[in-house]
Amino acid sequence: MSTLIRHILSIGALLGAFAFLFAGAGQSIPLAQWDWVDIASEGGTALLAAVWCLIVLSSRPDGLVTRLLAGGLACIMLGSWADCLDEAIDVDKAALWDNALESLLPLGMLVLTVGMYYWKREQATLSDHMRKRERLFRSHRPFDRITQLADAAYLREQLRLESRRTDAQGCALVLFDIDEFHRINREHGQLEGDRVLQAVAHMLLLNLRNDDLLCRYAGDRFAVLMPGLGEPEARDAAQHLCRMVSSMRHHAASGRVRITLRHGCAPARGAPDALLADLCRQMDAA
Amino acid sequence: MIAWQPAAEPSIPARQQSAQALEYGRSRDARDADLLRDTGLAAGLDPDSLVSPSQYLQQLANTLRTLDSPDTSFMLGQLLLPGHDGAASHALAQAPNLRTLLQTLCRFHARLTPLLRPRFESWGDVALLYWVDAYGAPGIRPALVEMHMTALVALCRWLGGERLPWRFCFNRAAPRHVEQHHVHLGAELRFGCQLDAMLLPSSWLDRPWPRASEVAARLAQQAAAQEPLRAPGPLAALYDYLLEHVRVAPSLERTASDFGVSPATFKRQLLRHHTHFQGELDQVRTHVALWLFQVERADNDEVARYLGFHDAANFRRSFKRWTGLTPGPIRAALDGELGWFAGA
Numbered sequence: 001m002s003t004l005i006r007h008i009l010s011i012g013a014l015l016g017a018f019a020f021l022f023a024g025a026g027q028s029i030p031l032a033q034w035d036w037v038d039i040a041s042e043g044g045t046a047l048l049a050a051v052w053c054l055i056v057l058s059s060r061p062d063g064l065v066t067r068l069l070a071g072g073l074a075c076i077m078l079g080s081w082a083d084c085l086d087e088a089i090d091v092d093k094a095a096l097w098d099n100a101l102e103s104l105l106p107l108g109m110l111v112l113t114v115g116m117y118y119w120k121r122e123q124a125t126l127s128d129h130m131r132k133r134e135r136l137f138r139s140h141r142p143f144d145r146i147t148q149l150a151d152a153a154y155l156r157e158q159l160r161l162e163s164r165r166t167d168a169q170g171c172a173l174v175l176f177d178i179d180e181f182h183r184i185n186r187e188h189g190q191l192e193g194d195r196v197l198q199a200v201a202h203m204l205l206l207n208l209r210n211d212d213l214l215c216r217y218a219g220d221r222f223a224v225l226m227p228g229l230g231e232p233e234a235r236d237a238a239q240h241l242c243r244m245v246s247s248m249r250h251h252a253a254s255g256r257v258r259i260t261l262r263h264g265c266a267p268a269r270g271a272p273d274a275l276l277a278d279l280c281r282q283m284d285a286a
Numbered sequence: 287m288i289a290w291q292p293a294a295e296p297s298i299p300a301r302q303q304s305a306q307a308l309e310y311g312r313s314r315d316a317r318d319a320d321l322l323r324d325t326g327l328a329a330g331l332d333p334d335s336l337v338s339p340s341q342y343l344q345q346l347a348n349t350l351r352t353l354d355s356p357d358t359s360f361m362l363g364q365l366l367l368p369g370h371d372g373a374a375s376h377a378l379a380q381a382p383n384l385r386t387l388l389q390t391l392c393r394f395h396a397r398l399t400p401l402l403r404p405r406f407e408s409w410g411d412v413a414l415l416y417w418v419d420a421y422g423a424p425g426i427r428p429a430l431v432e433m434h435m436t437a438l439v440a441l442c443r444w445l446g447g448e449r450l451p452w453r454f455c456f457n458r459a460a461p462r463h464v465e466q467h468h469v470h471l472g473a474e475l476r477f478g479c480q481l482d483a484m485l486l487p488s489s490w491l492d493r494p495w496p497r498a499s500e501v502a503a504r505l506a507q508q509a510a511a512q513e514p515l516r517a518p519g520p521l522a523a524l525y526d527y528l529l530e531h532v533r534v535a536p537s538l539e540r541t542a543s544d545f546g547v548s549p550a551t552f553k554r555q556l557l558r559h560h561t562h563f564q565g566e567l568d569q570v571r572t573h574v575a576l577w578l579f580q581v582e583r584a585d586n587d588e589v590a591r592y593l594g595f596h597d598a599a600n601f602r603r604s605f606k607r608w609t610g611l612t613p614g615p616i617r618a619a620l621d622g623e624l625g626w627f628a629g630a
Contacts, residue, residue, distance in 0.1 A: 145314075145355070152465035182440055185364060191313060218357060219469035276465070281473040284449060 004058050011050050011074070018081055018101070026091035035087055042084035049077035049108075065122050068115030075108025144216045146194050147201040152276075155215040155223050159272035162225070171268040172226045172234030175279050176204070176241070177286075179260045181220035192252045193220075196259060199250050207244045217276075221283070231267055238263040262286050287546040290523035291396065293343075293421045293559065296336035297516065298400055299371075300327075304337045304345060306365050311349045320352040321345065339400055339421045339519060346401075346433075347426050356463030359429035360470040363436030371397045373510040380506040382498035384442060384450075385491040388415060390507070391438070396420075396516040402434045403522035408488050409581045416483035416573075420519030422559030428458050431482045436470045438484065447496050452486055455479035480572055480609055480616070521559055521566065528570040535594045538563045568608045575605060579613065580620050586613055 053073035060066040082101040091098045144151050162171050178184075178200060185193040197220065204214055204222060213225040224241075226234050242261045250257045264282040266275065291297050298304060308331055311321040322331070325341045325348070337345075350358050368378040374394040381387035388406040395403050402417040417434055419427065435454065442450050453474040454467070460477040461467075467475050517523070527544065528536055541563070542552035556562050571593055578584040578592060590601035606612050 153462070182364070182443055186444060190310070190361070190365070217469065218463075218465040219360070221465075221469045273464070277468070277473055280468040284473050 004054070007054055007057050011053065011077070014074070014078060015046070015050075015081055018078065019085060022082075022085040022089045022091065025095070026089040029088060029090050039084055039087045042080050042087065046077050046080035046084055049073050049080060053077060065115060065118045068111055068118060072108045072110075072112030072115050075104045075111060077108075079103070079105025079108055147197055147216045149201055149214055149216040149222075151215060152217050152223075155213075155217065155225065156272040156276070158213060158225055159268055159275065162227070162268050163270060163272070169228055170230045172229045172231055172265060173268040173275065173279065174224045174226065174234055174238045174241075174263055174265045175217065175283055176200075176222045176224070176238070176261045176263045177283055178220040179262060184257060188252050188254060188257065192257075195252075196250060196257065199248065200245055200259060200261070203245050203248050204241055207241055221280075225268060231265060235265050238265055288523055288527060288544060289517040290520045290545070291339070291400075291517040292555075293340040293519065294338050296338045296341075298337050298339060298342055300331050300335045300337050301333040302370050303366065303400070304342050305331060305333055306370075307342075307345060307349055307362055310362055310365060311353065314353050314355075314358075316349070316352045321348050323348050343401065343421060343423050343426070346430070347423075350426060350429055356466050357470075359432040360436045360466050363433035363470070364440050366433065366437035367391075367398065367441040369398055373506070373513050374398055377503075377506040377510040378441070379445070380499070380503045381445065381495070382500060382503045383492050383494055384413075384446070384486075386503065387442065387445070388413075388491075390510070394510060395522075396518045399434055399437070400516075400519065402430055403518060403525065404434070404438075407577075408491065411488050413486045413488040413491050414483055415485075416481050418522055418525045419561075420522040422521050422561050424560050428456075428461070431456065431458075432467070432470075435482075435484055439471055445495050445497070446493075450486060450490060452484050455481060455483045455485070457482050479619075480576060520555060521561065524556075524566055525570060528567055529574070532570055532574050533592060533594060536567065568604075572605070572608045575601075575613070576616070576620065579617050589613075 050073075053070050056066060056070045056073065060069075079102060082098070082104065086098070086102070143149065143154075159173070178196065181193065181196070184196055197216070200222070201214070201216070204224070208214060208224065209226075211227050215223045215225075217223045224238075226237060229237065242263060246258075246260045248259060250259050262283070264279050264286060266279050266282070268275065304327075308318070308321055312318070318330070322345060325337075325344045327337065327341060327345070331337075346362070349362070368375040371394075374390075374397045377390050377394070378387060378398065381390055385408075388404070391398060392404050392406050401420055401423065403420045405416055405418060407414045407416075415438070417431055423430060439450070439452060449472070451474075452472050454471055454476065456475070456477045457479055458477060464475070518526070523545075524541070527541065531541075538552065539549050542549040545552060547555070553563065556566070574593065575589050578589045582588070584592070586598040586602055590596075590598045593601065595601040595604070602612055605616075609616060
């Protein structure tokens with residue numbers, strides 16, 4: 001919150017400094033000659049640009065893209081503000097500084113455009129990162145905080161979509177449990193348990209196809225939706241994933257922790273709740 | 287006079303359950319100010335002080351709300367048992383088999399699980415453990431049940447070295463986050479039941495556990511028995527009292543005098559725990575009727591007579607009021623519930 005207040009204050013200070021500069025350098029135009037439409041449109045542009053600038057600053061982490069976007073918007077804000085002040089205060093038209101200030105508006109648009117270009121490249125990188133963690137649609141809510149994977153609600157939604165599809169292409173659902181995970185939690189503590197979950201999530205992500213979706217079902221149970229695979233191929237893929245995780249070395253503070261997985265597999269057909277309950281029963285029996 | 291522990295009186299060592307919940311909240315990036323809001327502990331939790339059950343309840347409610355994650359109650363449960371209550375926790379961890387573990391838990395419940403009172407029953411080939419409110423917390427009761435069931439399941443799994451085939455009944459509608467139940471409890475879940483219970487084939491009760499030592503277990507039990515007994519919460523004490531006197535149709539006046547207070551005070555105290563006498567009595571009578579249906583295979587006439595009703599029709603009407611269902615469908619549901627024992 002305090003950074004937001006700091007941003008608001010610095011924007012206010014900039015606007016105030018401009019007003020001060022104009023008031024000091026020029027003579028005020030009588031109220032009767034003010035063009036209210038111009039003042040409203042230019043002043044409004046300045047205010048809205050200030051709001052956009054604040055939204056960008058408060059919603060994004062600091063970085064090149066954030067600075068370009070916020071800087072561009074700030075220039076637009078100041079350019080419009082200078083225009084607006086021009087309507088109320090008469091400044092010598094020959095003064096270079098006044099023209100320079102008004103040209104902030106096109107300069108800001110240029111900076112904003114460059115920022116947008118880099119934002120697009122950043123977005124492409126993020127989408128690449130999110131692949132295998134989401135499919136078909138983006139929803140910002142259902143993500144697990146520890147592993148940054150989609151949660152069970154998202155998985156059920158995907159299964160529902162899958163069950164509505166009529167084409168012959170198969171789809172398999174695989175569940176993975178970490179063996180003796182409760183013991184890791186008890187003996188090494190919950191923070192170490194969280195690190196194990198993150199390590200397993202990474203290992204699984206690295207070894208999935210681009211079409212697969214990895215979710216954290218709950219606790220130490222992960223779910224992988226494998227579109228286009230029949231049960232035997234999915235089982236084969238699941239065994240490979242288990243081998244990859246068991247060959248991984250996880251180092252806790254008190255020494256090496258062996259991590260192995262067990263899995264259960266079923267075709268992703270029918271009502272999601274019944275399918276998941278059945279597969280969970282299978283996992284408990286394993 | 288019956289001993290019980292008022293909710294507002296500090297009785298739980300802060301270094302135990304309360305500190306554990308606080309640490310978990312912190313590990314999930316929550317601020318102390320949010321976790322301890324309205325508890326009166328905002329100045330910081332002194333590990334050597336005592337907290338009252340109502341402060342602990344408020345802290346748990348804050349934690350659930352602040353973390354806003356469906357796994358909070360389950361993760362808190364993972365940490366709860368055997369706990370850090372010296373001899374009682376030690377006796378729990380040293381239990382040589384499930385039967386001793388459950389008996390120990392029920393005996394020292396006021397120390398180990400002060401908010402919910404476990405009750406253990408076993409008949410035929412069924413072992414049943416159900417959870418009764420000790421202080422009344424209607425808002426977070428489902429989360430408390432999840433937490434305590436997870437605690438017991440996790441403890442048994444740790445001591446027994448394997449997953450036990452528990453089956454679960456919940457006195458609530460099916461939740462949205464059923465995946466947490468699947469992973470932390472098991473896949474055999476039934477919602478919309480009359481009580482929050484965990485069932486198991488009784489053949490599991492006496493299987494010796496891998497690390498069990500008879501001598502260590504006996505010593506731990508003796509040490510725990512030496513410690514002063516802590517009184518249960520008012521609702522747990524009332525449940526025990528009503529269960530004992532259920533056949534003589536206990537009245538508010540009589541119960542209040544046995545608890546050593548005036549009826550008006552008693553009423554007020556129950557209200558403070560979000561309940562009333564009739565509600566508690568109806569709950570006990572429901573549980574007893576279910577027990578008679580299932581275990582004694584009693585019919586409506588016999589249950590009516592046992593509970594002091596004039597006739598079966600009267601009982602049937604009351605039962606419908608308590609549970610929303612007549613005895614017939616409930617009996618069928620119970621048979622379905624326990625049918626898997628016959629198959630196993």
